[in-house]
Structure formats: structure tokens, C-alpha cells
Amino acid sequence: MQELEQGPKFIGMGRSQALDPYVAVNEACAEIDCALSCFVLAFIPNELDPAEVTRALNYKLAGVPVFGCTTAGQITVKGYESDALLLLAFPKANFRCSSILFENIRPLNSTEVAAKAQRQVEKFRHTAGWNRLALMFSDGLSKQEDLLVSTLETVLDGLPIFGGSAGDGLQYEETFVLHNGEIHCNASVLLQIETNLQFQGIGFDHFLPIGSEIIITDADPEERMVYEINGAPAALEYARLVGCAAEDLSPQVFAENPMLLRQNLNYYVRAIREVTDGQALSFLAAIDDGLIMTLGRGKEIIETLEAGLDIHDSAGKSPDFILGFDCVLRKLEIEQKQLSRQVSDVLQTRRVIGFNTYGEQQSGVHMNQTFVGVAFFEPVVRDLS
Structure with a gap:
């Protein structure tokens, strides 16, 4: 895994601003360790062809499941970016994953979605002492996220779901999700994740x-x-x-x-x-x-951002990293007010990584102009004496 000075210990990160999809994938993959990775999240900028990126990822990360989506912007180790391919590698030592692809979600068949999700829950065996959550990435132009997340919240009772809708840089033309090395539109990906890390959900607007x-x-x-x-x-x-x-x-x-x-x-x-x-x-x-x-x-957007990200675990420690889903309209307002550098500084300091969305999901609700995220903390050391 990539080692950053005072950076996260429990996730690998790779990024590239190359305009050629194969060069971008090679550069980003060089910064992560495939052999140690349980799965990889890929967040693709509007400048890169998602089909070409996916083909290159399949070649470079052969055997490692890849999920993610196209984006309306990225949150990297540099803060806000608009043209960076971002790869997040979740290590086998700390994560397990099971996935579902929901295809042809417009119109949504809630009964079919519920049955498919329930079957996944039953097959994904629980590791003693590990924590569970779900991540959701959906076609941001499908107009089905509201019904989809409320359906999943009901059937996955007690499992916290966090998500972001795929974007395309405010073009409103096509958005895609990635599932096991293939791209799909009119689709949604649900990842059920187990981790020995502690986590807390985050959600706020201004x-x-x-x-x-x-x-x-x-x-x-x-x-x-x-x-x-x-x-x-x-x-x-x-x-x-x-x-x-x-x-x-x-x-x-x-x-x-x-x-x-x-x-x-x-x-x-x-x-x-x-x-x-x-x-x-x-x-x-x-x-x-x-x-x-x-x-x-x-309200004052930087103050609300700092307050919303100021969270700690039971021991008073800051998160190792925060996986963030930040609405593109928040980014647009921030750019309009010429606050991008200040906001990026906050995101860097708080170790936020993720992407700009066409909508966010949390607690069974699809919303806009909100920051939704998951803060991951070091595992609790258990006293076995």
C-alpha cells in the first residue's frame, strides 16, 4: 500500500491526471499493491472514456474486483480535483466484500431488488467481531435512487447504507457504474462490506x-x-x-x-x-x-465543513480516513465563491477521499447538496488476557 507522510494506514491510494486512459491506469495502479487488496474502488473523471479505463483496469488488476463509477469531480490527497483518476485499494487484512449489480433499474422492480439483496445478506457470512456496512453507487441520471435506497434500507434492516450517485461533470448525458470489471448505465451497485475497523457515518449540509x-x-x-x-x-x-x-x-x-x-x-x-x-x-x-x-x-460553508468532519472515536482519535460523497453542487458553489483552495485544505487535513456526486444516500434517504461519508478508525485492540 502507498505510504503517505502522516497519511492513512488502512487504505491504498493511486491517482493520475494523464489524459490517456491506459497511461492513467498504469500510473494509478503503480501506487497500490494488488496482491494485498480485497477490492478496489475506481472513481473516473469526465475526461476519460470509462470503457477504456475499465479495460485497462481489468488488465492491470486481474483478479481484484473493481467497483465504482464515473464522477462529477474527485476528492484526492490534493483535495478537490476534476480530472484525476482515483483508485482506492481496500486491504484484505481489514476488509471483506460481497457485491450485487442491479440492472435495468428504470423502472425499478422493488420486489426483485429486495429479494436479491436478501439473498446476498444470507450468503455473506459474518466474521465474528467485525463490523458491517453497505456502499451504494447508482446511475445518477436513472432517477431511481430514492426508491432504491428506501427499499434497501427496509430489507437490510440494521445495516447502514451510504452512497453517491454517479456523475459526468454536469454534462447530464450519461453516467456509469462499475461492477466486477464491467461498466453499466441504468444500474446500481451495492457493496456489503465487513471490516475490523471501527466506523461512523457522517451527513451534513450548510x-x-x-x-x-x-x-x-x-x-x-x-x-x-x-x-x-x-x-x-x-x-x-x-x-x-x-x-x-x-x-x-x-x-x-x-x-x-x-x-x-x-x-x-x-x-x-x-x-x-x-x-x-x-x-x-x-x-x-x-x-x-x-x-x-x-x-x-x-451558512458559512467552510465552518460547517470543518464542524461536520470534526469527529473522533471513543478513544478521542481522529479517523484514519474518511470516504466522502460530496454533491457536485456544493463544489460548484465553493468554486463560485473562490473557496476551492481553503476547502481542499480542510479535506486534506481531515483525510477525506472520494468523489463529487449527483446525489447522496444515507439512512434510507436520497438527497442533494449534502456531504455524506464514512469515517474509518483504527481497530479496537481487544484485551484477551
Whole structure:
């Protein structure tokens, strides 16, 4: 495994900014030890052809299972990046893994998903004293993550699930997931993981509800489209609420002025993807007629990031590393405010590695503009005397 000064001890990391897929894979693989790896997560930048990257990984990592997805950005040892192939090697000494590929998830067959997940649970034998969690990577344009994660949360009762939706650099064209050396769209990968490391889940955003209630008065839930807000054309009403002209609506405006939905005393972001030609709003998470929402206004993003990542184990130790799923709209806002270097410094200091998503999953909920992650700590040394 790659040794970094004061870096993680329980994961191997490889990265490359090469523009040729085979060169990038060779450079990234040179920094990890295949013989010691249980499985590898690959996070692919928009600049590289995912099919070519997958072929190269199959050649270089023959025999090592590879999972992951295309991304809207990466979080590496350098912090935020946009053009880096990132490989994370999970060592056999500390991890075991079982995987499922859910294909043709649009439309989702919940009964089939539940049965398949239950069979996996029954086959994946539990190692005494080890801890279990699940990771989920889904096609970020499938519009099925809401139903998928709620279904899995129900059938995998008690197993914490953390996930990120695949991205493509805000192109909104195609996103892919990787499963055992093959790429798939309209699909999702579920990894059931055992580890002798301790872990804690993380989830936070930086928004507070402001203003009066907003009612969704005409929507298409299946397509995540909103046609009317407060009885008026959606884009025009949203622009009025945020104080700009409809023609000035942009990803930057959406990132700084999200819609919030209250659920079980918590507010979850329902981010807007784009304006359609007919003045409708396309969303990145579940939406429906009659929902009562409110606008969100951001708090200080660096302070909330530092506070959210400031976690420790029972002995007061910091994480060995944090696997992070960070919404691309957070990154967009950070870049707009010229805070990329400061945020990258925080991510480096906290040993965060991962990718920028089209949506995040935690506690059975699909959300946007949120940081979701898993902090891994050193194993507990048990007294056998």
C-alpha cells in the first residue's frame, strides 16, 4: 500500500491526471499493491472514456474486483480535483466484500431488488467481531435512487447504507457504474462490506430554511419535473422567490438557493438540475404534487465543513480516513465563491477521499447538496488476557 507522510494506514491510494486512459491506469495502479487488496474502488473523471479505463483496469488488476463509477469531480490527497483518476485499494487484512449489480433499474422492480439483496445478506457470512456496512453507487441520471435506497434500507434492516450517485461533470448525458470489471448505465451497485475497523457515518449540509412555505402545485414525480410552484410557472415563480430574472437562472443560482423539504424534523435539500424549454424545473431528487417546501439559504460553508468532519472515536482519535460523497453542487458553489483552495485544505487535513456526486444516500434517504461519508478508525485492540 502507498505510504503517505502522516497519511492513512488502512487504505491504498493511486491517482493520475494523464489524459490517456491506459497511461492513467498504469500510473494509478503503480501506487497500490494488488496482491494485498480485497477490492478496489475506481472513481473516473469526465475526461476519460470509462470503457477504456475499465479495460485497462481489468488488465492491470486481474483478479481484484473493481467497483465504482464515473464522477462529477474527485476528492484526492490534493483535495478537490476534476480530472484525476482515483483508485482506492481496500486491504484484505481489514476488509471483506460481497457485491450485487442491479440492472435495468428504470423502472425499478422493488420486489426483485429486495429479494436479491436478501439473498446476498444470507450468503455473506459474518466474521465474528467485525463490523458491517453497505456502499451504494447508482446511475445518477436513472432517477431511481430514492426508491432504491428506501427499499434497501427496509430489507437490510440494521445495516447502514451510504452512497453517491454517479456523475459526468454536469454534462447530464450519461453516467456509469462499475461492477466486477464491467461498466453499466441504468444500474446500481451495492457493496456489503465487513471490516475490523471501527466506523461512523457522517451527513451534513450548510443550509437553513428561510421565508414562507412554497407549494408544488403541478409535478411529474417519475421524471422529477415541476411545472408549477404556487400555481405559477415553476421557473418564473422560483426566479421571483430568489430575486432574479428567469433568464438568469443557472447552476450557480440553483446551488446557492436550493429548495428544502422537511421530513421527520429534518430538512433535506431537493436540488434543481436545470430549466426546461417550457419553464419547468428538473430536480435531482424525488418531487411530487402538494409538497410543502421552503427556500434554503447557506451558512458559512467552510465552518460547517470543518464542524461536520470534526469527529473522533471513543478513544478521542481522529479517523484514519474518511470516504466522502460530496454533491457536485456544493463544489460548484465553493468554486463560485473562490473557496476551492481553503476547502481542499480542510479535506486534506481531515483525510477525506472520494468523489463529487449527483446525489447522496444515507439512512434510507436520497438527497442533494449534502456531504455524506464514512469515517474509518483504527481497530479496537481487544484485551484477551
